[in-house]
Amino acid sequence: MHVTRNHKNSGTVSEPAWVRYLLLTVALAFLALFLLMPLAAVFAQALEKGWQAYVEALKEPDTLSAIRLTLITAAVCVPANLFFGIVASWAIAKFSFPGKSFLITLIDLPFSVSPVVSGLIYVLIFGLQGWLGPWLQAHDIKIIFAVPGIILATVFVTFPFIARELIPLMESQGREEEEAALTLGASGLQTFFRVTFPNIKWGILYGVILCNARAMGEFGAVSVVSGHVRGSTNTIPLQVEILYNEYSYAAAFAVASILALLALVTLAVKTVAEWKMHQTVPVADKER
Secondary structure, eight states, X not given: OOOOOOSSSOOXXXXXXXXXXXXXXXXXXXXXXXXXXXXXXXXHHHTTTOHHHHHHHHHSHHHHHHHHHHHHHHHHHHHHHHHHHHHHHHHHHHOOOTTHHHHHHHHHHXXXXXXXXXXXXXXXXXXXXXSSHHHHHHTTOOOTTSHHHHHHHHHHHHTHHHHHHHHHHHHHHOSHHHHHHHHTTOOHHHHIIIIIXXXXXXXXXXXXXXXXXXXXXXXXXXXXXXXXXXXXXXXXXXXXHHHHHTTOHHHHHHHHHHHHHHHHHHHHHHHHHHHHHHHHHHHHHHHO
């Protein structure tokens, strides 16, 4: 039995109006309680002592160092994950090869492993008592409790985001257009930039946004490998924890407001990218 759905004149049975309004009310109440109120509380606490205290908290040297390290980490992790995500999704969506399912499983691995466990794995490998620890110490190379360890841990927990956005998008578009371009004499790079990229650009932006937000807000894995060295290996989330534990609540919420602002910007750009991406997919399916 085939049912044709028409939004303007649908023959399907819909829920009563009171049910729809009840569900909408419950959803809005849930969002207000668990999202909007905590978000408002962050900014209220951050500005409790006024704008001058807020600015002074952000200008504190340790806080500036944490912001700088967070930006450096994101600047390294996001391009690395972008390259990996495009290559992996291209291979998975456009080709058939042995071990394809295993590769997809490896991409999903960070979603199933606790960030704390992933950080501990890096300590066991690169730490002083780890597998490579003696060799690294002999060559005066510091990874754990240093910036390289923070970057490695952040790359691990964020690398699925871009690939996981692009794989279903590329699979839905098929490979007929790429095969036609190759048949007409286009090179691999020409095919990607002139055929594939225009169809996935909003998906790339969507994945980059999620990856960047997670990279800047990661706590668990970074906490294990950073060593909590103030002014050196603390990122923004770790700096918030230190300030809060020292009962510097206004300063802690001021620094936390940076992440809250990032979340709001991420949400806005994510909404636009998601809308554009959903517009792209039906067009590709229609052409197929």
